[in-house]
Amino acid sequence: MSAMRFDHYIIRPLAENDLLPYFEMVERNRPRLEQFFTGTVSRTRTLADTQAFLADIAERVQARTYLPYVIVDEATGRFIGFLDLKNIDWSIPKSEVGCYVDAAAAGQGVATRAFQVFCAYCFAEFKLRKLFLRTHESNTAARRVAEKAGFAVEGVIRCDYKTTAGEVVDLIYYGRLG
Template sequence: MKFDHYIIRPLTTDDLAPYFDMVERNRKRLEDFFTGTVSRTQSLEATREFLADIIERAKNRTYFPYLIIDEQDGRFAGFLDLKNIDWSIPKSEVGFYIDEDYAGKGVGTKALRTFCTYCFPTFGFRKLFLRTHDSNTAAKRMAENCGFEREGVLRRDYKTTSGELVDLIYYGRLD
């Protein structure tokens, strides 16, 4: 997948060092809502195990991790994934984060739009959904700009790393 001077491609084990660097640069921003990623990438070796695990899950078609890469310098600009896949519907949750250096520049919105356009025919999904919290105005704006509709709020639906229970806003997009 490609847009502007960015490509979106599946994550591989060869991405270990730059992926670890991206998480490390964004660790503080990710810690409350990407708890699995943050907790499992504390060192390069731990990240190697984490990548092996999620790539195995991709082989089993239960999870699909992707990178957003700036072709101008090869830097990782962000991450997208498909998770909580239900093949019987078929539907999937889309997760994403954008590197702090690329945030607020429209990269995330274009990446999400491109990714969704790819996912419907490639995987045969009838629905993609995402969840975010009320204070994440960027994610809410991205969802709405990419054709997702707000479907509702599930109260106290997520526990942050700090233990706070927060409401999650659900957005859905149909094929």
């Protein structure tokens, strides 16, 4: 897995030794992530929790069942976003893709550009035939990012996700073929 570049950012695989900058990014964005990044929020409450979470992620990367990446500002070294491939089905091959950016980078086009670069990389590097994402109707930013990256609405999956608050919600399913 190699790094990607755009503007003055690098997208690279998340590593176990990224503990502190990863934890700090999640901590800065915890209120924004709480409802729809349940696993991340629940497994990163402390630095020790986060270290165990990253060790678990490293095992999943080794097994090729989960592939996480961070968006890094080249000038500052600060983590300003996260992208991942999850629910990977190598037999098709297809994967769900996830993304969030730091609140300080929101609304500047960083998520859109990073997502476009990342999707192109995933199709070329992993020879995926399909990428998909699921998002709640209220997440207009994610919906815009998906649509600008060539994803189309394929439908609504009813009662598909349990939020951190315990509410079971419908999700919009977007897909893009490679």
